[in-house]
Amino acid sequence: MKIDLHTHSYYSDGVLSPTELVQRAVLNNVDILALTDHDTLMGIDEAILAAESHPIRIIPGIEVSCLWREQTIHMIGLNIDPNYEPLREKLEGVLRDRQHRAEQIAKKLIKFGIPGVEEGLARQVKGVPGRLHFARYLASKGYSSTPGKAFKQYMARGKPGYLKSEWMSLAEATRLIRDAGGLPIIAHPRRYDLTLKKTTTMLEEFKAEGGEGIEVATTNQNKSDQIMMSRLANQLDLAMSIGSDFHEPCAYNELGKASFLIPMEGKFIADRL
Numbered sequence: 364m365k366i367d368l369h370t371h372s373y374y375s376d377g378v379l380s381p382t383e384l385v386q387r388a389v390l391n392n393v394d395i396l397a398l399t400d401h402d403t404l405m406g407i408d409e410a411i412l413a414a415e416s417h418p419i420r421i422i423p424g425i426e427v428s429c430l431w432r433e434q435t436i437h438m439i440g441l442n443i444d445p446n447y448e449p450l451r452e453k454l455e456g457v458l459r460d461r462q463h464r465a466e467q468i469a470k471k472l473i474k475f476g477i478p479g480v481e482e483g484l485a486r487q488v489k490g491v492p493g494r495l496h497f498a499r500y501l502a503s504k505g506y507s508s509t510p511g512k513a514f515k516q517y518m519a520r521g522k523p524g525y526l527k528s529e530w531m532s533l534a535e536a537t538r539l540i541r542d543a544g545g546l547p548i549i550a551h552p553r554r555y556d557l558t559l560k561k562t563t564t565m566l567e568e569f570k571a572e573g574g575e576g577i578e579v580a581t582t583n584q585n586k587s588d589q590i591m592m593s594r595l596a597n598q599l600d601l602a603m604s605i606g607s608d609f610h611e612p613c614a615y616n617e618l619g620k621a622s623f624l625i626p627m628e629g630k631f632i633a634d635r636l
């Protein structure tokens with residue numbers, strides 16, 4: 364079974380439509396695909412529709428931006444009810460906040476001497492605006508050679524396009540996903556600016572709030588990261604998840620290609636879907 368439980372469409376900062384995403388997943392022989400756009404459910408109906416004539420199962424999902432002690436954490440919610448009204452209402456507010464943040468970031472970059480930012484963003488954004496849209500625009504105009512480099516040079520903390528964000532708390536995100544019938548999972552646990560000790564504390568609190576899993580297999584986690592995170596999962600009685608965090612066709616990330624790099628013992632989120 365090929366499983367990918369963390370992917371993006373152009374309704375957040377991916378580049379494919381949900382239909383194109385599903386088609387690509389089918390070509391890659393993915394059996395179970397979760398669409399988990401940042402802070403939005405906009406693509407889910409389309410993904411389910413696109414999968415109707417294919418041998419693939421779509422899991423309605425989301426990647427919620429939240430805060431734990433000043434640190435931004437990304438929380439995957441799987442098998443959420445996309446019609447759960449309190450979640451939809453909350454996400455409307457997050458969309459407005461993100462739109463406001465994007466306007467402020469555009470102003471900062473314009474002030475920094477970069478023209479055309481607002482138009483560059485408007486051309487790309489179909490749903491939720493994010494920093495990667497700015498990075499892609501900057502790269503397209505030659506300010507950096509790749510969006511990844513533009514992100515580091517302009518959009519990372521302390522850089523000219525950075526703005527502190529006020530996301531909901533980790534506790535609130537966990538509760539919201541649970542209340543929507545979903546499984547809360549901490550995305551890419553090795554990507555945060557947290558020591559292993561702080562990561563453990565964060566995961567303990569997450570578990571106490573009703574957290575269910577952590578991503579062990581994801582594109583940027585190597586074998587030793589996976590070993591470390593699987594140990595932590597077992598220690599805290601959390602299930603292990605797998606997801607590529609696919610945003611766009613590129614050399615280093617592909618739909619369905621995240622995998623456990625060693626045989627894993629323990630609980631798997633995929634068994635609970």
Ligand code: AMP
Pocket residue numbers: 376401428492493494495498510511512514515610
């Ligand atoms: P935002 O939610 O708007 O703050 O943007 C966060 C998103 O930016 C993440 O979901 C990634 O897709 C992207 N991102 C974060 N760090 C990098 C990086 N170093 N290079 C490219 N994209 C990044």
Ligand code: MN
Pocket residue numbers: 371376377401495610
């Ligand atoms: Mn992203």
Ligand code: MN
Pocket residue numbers: 426437550551
């Ligand atoms: Mn993320």
Ligand code: MN
Pocket residue numbers: 369370371426608
């Ligand atoms: Mn993601």
